[in-house]
Each structure stands twice: as structure tokens, then as C-alpha cells.
Amino acid sequence: MDVAFEGISKWYETRTGRPVNAVAHVDLRIDSGTFVSLVGPSGCGKTTLLDMLLGVIPPTTGRIALEDRGPGGGTPPRRPAVVLQAATLLPWRTVRSNVTLLDECGPGARRRTQRKAHERDAQVEELLDMVHVREFADRYPWELSGGMQQRVAIARALYTRSPLMCLDEPFSALDEFTREALHIELQRIWDAERFTAVFVTHNIQEAVLLSDRVIVMAPRPGRVVADIAIDLPRPRLHEGLTDTAFGGYVREIREALRSGSAAAA
Ligand SMILES: Nc1ncnc2c1ncn2[C@@H]1O[C@H](COP(=O)(O)OP(=O)(O)OP(=O)(O)O)[C@@H](O)[C@H]1O
Ligand SMILES: [Mg+2]
Structure with missing residues (x-):
């Protein structure tokens, strides 16, 4: 999209x-x-931009245009998928029924929920397999670790097959090992599905690792101060973080952050 x-x-x-x-x-x-x-x-307007993109809040001026040109493009417009810092799973539903939750919401809910159970189950199993929590399909969220819950939240977002995925610091509450594993997973899934991804993060290395483009913002007022294309081969592994080219991008972003914040001060 x-x-x-x-x-x-x-x-x-x-x-x-x-x-x-x-x-x-x-x-x-x-x-x-x-x-x-x-x-x-913090406070430079990243979540505000994402919330406007999601249609949660309206902009004061300007407009946001979404155009779906993919194979499933056209009408009705499909809603963006969302992954937030907290997994926000419903504790009274199993992992499986958390993933399919959005089938029951919004226009077309009746048609989606009446889809053949075996078709739906097969799709859920495939996604849970993709994020490595398949054996927990019939457990409840509170029986899972934070990292596993976050994987379920990613599966729930992917289940919608939305051509636009918005992620607001989805890995910031996770430990280093889980975060690194999810970086690899997310790259693999994005490479397979090629949705448009808008990913908010405080972490420069994470941004370089995952992105085609890094938009650098500065506060007071929140604005874009740099737009940096990341031209590195994929998949990008953590071992490559010490490479010269990778380090060059990290430095460029850090410099843009520094001069943007200095101008705001
Ligand atoms: N509902 C609100 N009412 C008033 N001010 C708000 C509201 N939401 C955000 N702000 C202000 O707007 C600015 C941008 O906030 P926003 O949450 O978009 O920042 P952010 O870049 O996502 O920060 P963080 O990295 O801490 O999540 C901040 O100054 C914040 O205080
Ligand atoms: Mg935020």
C-alpha cells in the first residue's frame, strides 16, 4: 500500500x-x-504520526492518502495492521482465538466468522508456526512469556493480511536475545509478504537493520529532519552490525538526531 x-x-x-x-x-x-x-x-511525534496513519486521531492540517495497488487492492480499503509495545492480547481468549479476533470486528465480520473452520485453523497454524509459538495455540496469553506474547501479536497483525503494518516500538520491552530473534523473524516475514511497514523505534541499530529508509525526527515541534535510504544487502544479520557500511549509517542517523535536537533546544 x-x-x-x-x-x-x-x-x-x-x-x-x-x-x-x-x-x-x-x-x-x-x-x-x-x-x-x-x-x-521521546516526544518528537512518532506515535502521533502513526495514530494519524491508523485513523485513530485526525490531523489538524493536511491529509493522509492510502492507495492499495497490490493484487487485493481496490475497494473496500483494508485497515492497517498494528503491533504495539505491549502485546494487548485478551486474557480470556486462547492464543488461537486472539489471532483471529479481528475476524469478529468491523464490516464483513459475519462473512469472516462463517469461513470454514478448517481453512481458518490452517491459516492460524501456519502463522503461529512462522513466529514459533505453534505449540501454544490452545494456551492462554498469561501462560506465555512476554516475547511469546509479542510473537502472537505479530501473528494477529499478519492474519489480517493488511498491506500496511504499523509497529510502535514493538520490541522495546523485550530482552536482547528475544529482540534479536524477532528482528530476524520480522525480516523473513516481511521479505515473504512485502507489506508496507512503518516501524517506530528509539533504537538506531534496529532501524538500520530492518529498514529500506530511516526517517529521522526532531522535537518541538515534531518534524522530519532527515530521510536516509539504507542500501545494504538482505537478510541483515546482527553479526554485520560491526561492518563499516552499517556503522556509517548509524553515524549518519546519530548526527541527524544530534543536529535536529540542537536546533530544537
Ligand atoms: N493526547 C495528547 N494530548 C496532549 N498532548 C499530547 C497528547 N499526545 C501526545 N501529546 C504531546 O505531543 C508530543 C508528541 O507525542 P508522541 O506521543 O507522538 O511522541 P513520541 O515521539 O511517540 O514519543 P515516545 O518516544 O516517548 O513514545 C509530545 O509533546 C506529547 O506530550
Ligand atoms: Mg510514542
């Missing part, structure tokens, strides 16, 4: 009465099938 932020600004009303300019003048085009990261310090 192609995504375009056109002249986007966002002002929040606050209780003190003084509005906050969370995002100012963002113009950004993301081509279908691209993996893009938004990187920037």
Missing part, C-alpha cells in the same frame, strides 16, 4: 489551554512494499 502524508500538522489541546504542536509540516511518501522506520527522541 502506498502511503502519503501531505502537509500534516497536529496540535493537541491541553488542560492548561496552551495547544501543543506535536507534528509540524510533515510531507512523506512511502512506496508500497517499503520498510520505513521513524526514529527520534
Whole structure:
């Protein structure tokens, strides 16, 4: 799915009465099938941009255009899939029925829930296999570790087959080993499915590892200060983090963050 932020600004009303300019003048085009990261310090408007993309909040100015050109493109427009920092699984539903939860929501719910059980089950098994939690399909979320719950949240997002996946710091609460494993998984899944990914992170190395493009943001007001194409072969492994080319991108992003924040101070 192609995504375009056109002249986007966002002002929040606050209780003190003084509005906050969370995002100012963002113009950004993301081509279908691209993996893009938004990187920037706390408060620079990353979640605000994502929430506007998801349609959770409206922009104050500008518009966001979504165009689905994929094989399933056209009408009705499909909703973006979401993965957040917390897995947000429903504790009273099994892993399997958490993955299929969105079948029961929104327009077309009746048609989706009446789909043959064996078709649905086969799809769920395949996804849970992909994220390595298949043997937990009939367990409850609270019986799983945090990393496993996050894998289920990724499976739930993939189940929707949305051509757009929005991820807001999905790995930040995880330990280093789990995070590295999920970096590899996510690259593999994205390579197979080629959805458009908008990935928010504080972690520069994570952004370089996963992305085709890294958008660097600065605060007060939140804005884009650099747009860096990452031209490294895939799959990208953690062993490659010490390579010169990889290190060059990390330095370039760090420099953009530093000068953006200095300008804001
Ligand atoms: N509902 C709200 N009401 C008022 N101000 C808000 C609201 N949500 C966010 N803000 C303000 O907008 C700015 C951007 O917030 P946002 O959550 O988008 O930042 P972020 O880049 O996602 O930060 P973090 O990395 O900490 O998640 C901040 O100054 C924040 O205080
Ligand atoms: Mg945020």
C-alpha cells in the first residue's frame, strides 16, 4: 500500500489551554512494499504520526492518502495492521482465538466468522508456526512469556493480511536475545509478504537493520529532519552490525538526531 502524508500538522489541546504542536509540516511518501522506520527522541511525534496513519486521531492540517495497488487492492480499503509495545492480547481468549479476533470486528465480520473452520485453523497454524509459538495455540496469553506474547501479536497483525503494518516500538520491552530473534523473524516475514511497514523505534541499530529508509525526527515541534535510504544487502544479520557500511549509517542517523535536537533546544 502506498502511503502519503501531505502537509500534516497536529496540535493537541491541553488542560492548561496552551495547544501543543506535536507534528509540524510533515510531507512523506512511502512506496508500497517499503520498510520505513521513524526514529527520534521521546516526544518528537512518532506515535502521533502513526495514530494519524491508523485513523485513530485526525490531523489538524493536511491529509493522509492510502492507495492499495497490490493484487487485493481496490475497494473496500483494508485497515492497517498494528503491533504495539505491549502485546494487548485478551486474557480470556486462547492464543488461537486472539489471532483471529479481528475476524469478529468491523464490516464483513459475519462473512469472516462463517469461513470454514478448517481453512481458518490452517491459516492460524501456519502463522503461529512462522513466529514459533505453534505449540501454544490452545494456551492462554498469561501462560506465555512476554516475547511469546509479542510473537502472537505479530501473528494477529499478519492474519489480517493488511498491506500496511504499523509497529510502535514493538520490541522495546523485550530482552536482547528475544529482540534479536524477532528482528530476524520480522525480516523473513516481511521479505515473504512485502507489506508496507512503518516501524517506530528509539533504537538506531534496529532501524538500520530492518529498514529500506530511516526517517529521522526532531522535537518541538515534531518534524522530519532527515530521510536516509539504507542500501545494504538482505537478510541483515546482527553479526554485520560491526561492518563499516552499517556503522556509517548509524553515524549518519546519530548526527541527524544530534543536529535536529540542537536546533530544537
Ligand atoms: N493526547 C495528547 N494530548 C496532549 N498532548 C499530547 C497528547 N499526545 C501526545 N501529546 C504531546 O505531543 C508530543 C508528541 O507525542 P508522541 O506521543 O507522538 O511522541 P513520541 O515521539 O511517540 O514519543 P515516545 O518516544 O516517548 O513514545 C509530545 O509533546 C506529547 O506530550
Ligand atoms: Mg510514542
